[in-house]
Amino acid sequence: MRREVFLLVLPLLFGVGCAATGGEPAGGPAGPGRGAEAFDTRATEVAEAWRPGTDWRTGYVPLQGPTVLPGDPRFTSETEAAFRAGWYRAQVPIPSAGVGDGEIRFPDGRSTVPLVSAAEAYRQLDQGDPLPCPGRPKRPGLPSPSGPTVEPGPDGWSTSTTQTACLPLTVTGVTLGAVPVRTSRGEAQVPAWLFAVDELATPVARLAVAPTAVTPVPEATAPALPLAEGLVAAQDLVAVDGVRLTVRLGVGACDTGITPLVRERPDVVVVGGAVTRPSGVCPDMLKFEPVTVTLTVPLGARPVLDVATGAPLSIAAR
Structure with a gap:
């Protein structure tokens, strides 16, 4: 990647x-x-x-964040900004039903852990909407509305004819899968909700392990x-x-x-x-x-x- x-x-x-x-x-x-x-x-x-405790070698101690890109997203400057800010909009229903337990596959064994629902994972993923962008098109790649587009410049408002869209990422599907995650026991395959995003070349994965099964990094x-x-x-x-x-x-x-x-x-x-x-x-x-x-x-x-x-x-x- x-x-x-x-x-x-x-x-x-x-x-x-x-x-x-x-x-x-x-x-x-x-x-x-x-x-x-x-x-x-x-x-x-x-x-x-x-001198970490026994959980370091026997539990689930993730050493990276809960949002993972399993492939190359082929970011543009705008889609990267939306990803880093947590701007999403769902165009499909996000299931709220529980899914029971899942399995983490470590290099040295396997562990069964409780999982959160897709709706809970999406709630953690979605951090709100971008601020309004005056005069920008409603979807990426579409021409701007008729007339010049206005943007604030160093001396106030100026005109511009080339502007990019300012939008959240569009979620078009969700499935339960697994992604590689670095943990205290090496790289593990961890259950994750995979959100298909229209603007990206790879899904956005949100780890599905319930907080009760996560051991924090020791001090x-x-x-x-x-x-x-x-x-x-x-x-x-x-x-x-x-x-x-x-x-x-x-x-x-x-x-x-x-x-x-x-x-x-x-x-x-x-x-x-x-x-x-x-x-x-x-x-x-x-x-x-x-x-x-x-x-x-x-x-x-x-x-x-x-x-x-x-x-x-x-x-x-x-």
Whole structure:
């Protein structure tokens, strides 16, 4: 599936801003090895502190959100905006009857779990309607109404003859199926309601497992000392492909020399990064920077832990 990575600018988190400080860059005078050294020390602490309960290995602990795209949706800018905002309209009846139990298929076994109805899944999926878009056509691809279309510009309202529709996604069918989901026990096939959407090339899946059967991700124990100067936290997982992990690091707006770092153990993988801080003044902002690391063996069911917080990383929302 084609993946699109978006660079986000957010308020400063985890103390990774890029204002000038008196500390040395991640590499310091001795080069990048100093940052890697500090990372290895902290990664060892994080790995040894990771002690999840028995539910981590026996229950259902999802490590990604409940809305899943099982294929390439072939987004346009507008359909992607509607998907991310949760704008839907149903053109078919959504069944409200209960469906009983379903089965999650893990790499190490199977579990029977209660399921929610299609109507309840749709209620969770649908987050409302888009705001009105003056002068835009009522359906995507249709010409605009007669006369020029008006849009607010930098100096007020201006005319435009090329506008796109501003609409929710159209649900034309719903079936019960299963989709792959990363969990604490590896990738599992999880029951999901598959909503056929007229504007997308793949259904939108909403996981059907009832909340009572979901075990939350356990809280992690972070090292007592703050993250060393020049090291940065991992924010989330973008993709897992065998031995290759793509993660997003939280870096400063003016950081350079962004270097992914990984510590691999038989039971866990710890990730983070090293950067060179700027010497001058810089906006106090955080960027999400995608990087890729390569493991010696496939990830399997091992958790990927953030070197800053010690928390397991989840798959980023698409």
